[in-house]
Amino acid sequence: xxxxxxxxxxxxxxxxRGRIDGVYVPAASNPGSLREEAGGGALNAARxxxxxxxxxxxxxxxxxxxxxxxxxxxxxxxxxxxxxAIFLDRTTPSYTALLDPNGELIAGLADMTLYxxxxxxxxxxxxxxxxxxxxxxxxxxxxxxxxxxMRLADMAGGRPIYAIAISPAKARRLEPILASLSCLFMNRRxxxxxxxxxxxxxxxxxxxxxxxxxxxxTAGGEETIFFDDTGVFNITPPQLEAIADVTGxxxxxxxxxxxxxxxxxxxxxxxxRGMAAAMxxxxxxxxxxxxxxxxxxxALARVGTPRKIS
Numbered sequence: 116x117x118x119x120x121x122x123x124x125x126x127x128x129x130x131x132r133g134r135i136d137g138v139y140v141p142a143a144s145n146p147g148s149l150r151e152e153a154g155g156g157a158l159n160a161a162r163x164x165x166x167x168x169x170x171x172x173x174x175x176x177x178x179x180x181x182x183x184x185x186x187x188x189x190x191x192x193x194x195x196x197x198x199x200a201i202f203l204d205r206t207t208p209s210y211t212a213l214l215d216p217n218g219e220l221i222a223g224l225a226d227m228t229l230y231x232x233x234x235x236x237x238x239x240x241x242x243x244x245x246x247x248x249x250x251x252x253x254x255x256x257x258x259x260x261x262x263x264x265m266r267l268a269d270m271a272g273g274r275p276i277y278a279i280a281i282s283p284a285k286a287r288r289l290e291p292i293l294a295s296l297s298c299l300f301m302n303r304r305x306x307x308x309x310x311x312x313x314x315x316x317x318x319x320x321x322x323x324x325x326x327x328x329x330x331x332x333t334a335g336g337e338e339t340i341f342f343d344d345t346g347v348f349n350i351t352p353p354q355l356e357a358i359a360d361v362t363g364x365x366x367x368x369x370x371x372x373x374x375x376x377x378x379x380x381x382x383x384x385x386x387x388r389g390m391a392a393a394m395x396x397x398x399x400x401x402x403x404x405x406x407x408x409x410x411x412x413x414a415l416a417r418v419g420t421p422r423k424i425s
Contacts, residue, residue, distance in 0.1 A: 118170045119377040122250035124238075124267055125157030125279075126230065126258040127175035127190070127199065128208040129182045130402055132362055139215055153189040154210065154402040156256040156279050159363045162193045162403045163370030163392055164254075169377060172196040172246045176233045179203035198246055200237045205229050218358040218397070219335075225282075227258060234263035244270065252277065252297070252377055254370075257285035268292040277373040279366065280305035294326025298376070300369040303334045315340055316425065319347055331372065331386055333365060333393075341386050341421075348383060348421040352390060355397060363402035367392040383421045391415040 135147040161171045173195050177183035183201060190197040208227040215221055237243060247253060253271045255264060256279040268276060280286040280301035286308045289299065293309075299322075303315065310318035315332060319342050322330060331341040338349045372389030376382065391414040395404040406414075 118168055119252070119374075120170045120172070120250045121161075121164055121252050121254055121373070121377065122247050123157050123161045123164075123171055123173045123254045124234070124259060124263075125175060125254075125256035126155030126208065126210075126227070126281075127153070127158035127161075127173060127177065127186050128155045128210065128227070129185065130154030130362065131209060131211040132214055132360065132402075133212070134214045134218070134360075135216060135221070137216065139213075139221055150400075152402055153186045154363065155208075156258060156281055156366050156369075157254070158186070158189070159366035159403055160254060160256075160279065160370030160373070161195055162189075163367045164374045165193055165195060166403075167371050167374040167388075167392075169374045170196075172198055172250065174237065174243055174246070175199040176208075176229050176237065177201055178205040178207040178229065180206055182207035182209065196246075198242055200233060200240075202229065202233065212362060214360065214362075218360045218362075220361065230258050231260055234259045235266055238263060238266050238270065247271065247274075250274065252373070254278070254373055257281040257288045259288070261288040261291060264288055265291050268295040271295070275376070277369065277376075279369050280309065283308045290325070293322070294328075296327060296329075298329040298331065298373070298382075299327055300331045300365065300372070301333070302365065303332055306330075306332045316347070329382060331368070331389070333368065335361070339386065339390060340424075341382070343382050346423050347425040348386075348423050350386065350390060350419050350421050352394065353417045353419070355394065358397055359400045360402075361397055363404075364393040364396045366402075367396040367404070386421065387418045388415060390418045394418070 275297035310321040368389035371392035375385035
């Protein structure tokens with residue numbers, strides 16, 4: 116059976132995560148540890164998609180530095196076709212997160228100026244147009260500027276488009292293409308920014324009014340709410356014995372759920388599979404978890420059956 120092909124566009128950079136050893140003290144030196152690895156919403160989702168049986172071509176932007184070489188190495192090791200642009204006179208973007216002892220985010224710093232400058236121009240390249248034309252679906256995220264997202268949506272030519280909202284500060288970039296999306300993955304704060312509503316039910320109504328056909332709204336360890344044209348559903352994530360690091364969990368959910376939809380699974384089952392991948396990511400110290408099929412099936416068995424709430 117031929118593997119589905121996914122074109123992914125967005126962030127592939129360096130993630131740095133500092134973890135505080137004890138109680139966080141603002142405006143003071145806090146003892147802890149720092150680790151660094153290749154990450155970014157697009158790269159994390161792409162690696163998860165490959166793990167679950169999809170061929171991926173990824174387009175991002177990076178500098179001609181050691182960090183850029185590290186990203187290129189991870190793409191090659193993951194079996195992802197790399198059609199990214201390299202700017203020799205620029206530094207590779209990075210994201211630095213400060214985490215508490217439980218792995219929850221205290222603050223994050225995104226150094227991503229290069230993404231603001233180059234995506235729209237790179238999408239004009241013949242190689243990129245050909246890669247999109249050869250794909251069965253497109254995946255993007257809001258680290259791309261609005262004009263680039265709009266251009267990519269046009270290039271998709273009716274192919275399914277999946278997207279991650281990334282952050283409250285960047286989520287609004289997706290507003291012009293909401294009606295073009297097959298599914299948007301977001302958290303509650305991002306849904307609030309996009310809809311203007313605090314209440315989840317009202318947010319979903321408003322997002323539907325703006326053309327969004329399917330969406331998944333996460334809230335950490337609280338219930339995940341998702342909707343399509345058949346209704347609104349929820350699943351409460353199972354309790355985890357330990358949290359190693361929450362970084363990358365949302366990307367894992369999006370990447371694996373997208374893979375499941377491309378392989379013909381129902382939306383409910385796709386969300387369940389995405390949540391299982393997110394659980395394994397949270398339990399791993401790495402931004403993309405390394406696990407066997409048996410471990411995934413065990414995690415999936417712990418994810419409850421979706422409940423229709425409206």
